[in-house]
Amino acid sequence: MDTPIKPVKIIDPKVGLTKAEHYCAYQERSQQETRSKLYDWGLYPKDVEQIISNLIENNFLNEERFAKTYAKSKFNQKGWGRIKIKQGLKLKKVPDVLIRKALLTIDGNDYLETLKHILQKKAALLKEKEGYKRHYKLQQYAMGRGYESDVIAEVLKCSSL
16 A cells, blocks of 8 residues: 655745745745645745845735735635625634725626526526425525525516526
């Protein structure tokens, strides 16, 4: 039986910084993601915090930029609603003020159109014929995708799904 290969631990902070720069340059990262990765690599807490500050100073890490990119991509690619995006950002320990800014980057009309599209696709797959149950299932589905109940109710009221 093969034993799993243990990753090589990084002890030198300079190597850690270089590796972290590549890690952050590849895609936007939150401070928490980067911090966790540095600890995974085996760096000491004082080195981790120094590397994090270097990454921020050199603009490899920018929490606001990360939050906006995260919100836009989760909305555009996965069709997530604001509630689910907010939860995702909270899990990544992004400050509330930056979460609010990030959510403002989502266009209101695009938001409603995406919700309509998601509900239309789901409605086409539903076998339920009874109106009330159908409406309830669509509402639950949209809430699971992170949309607000008042917005869902408005979209369902205005369209014939």
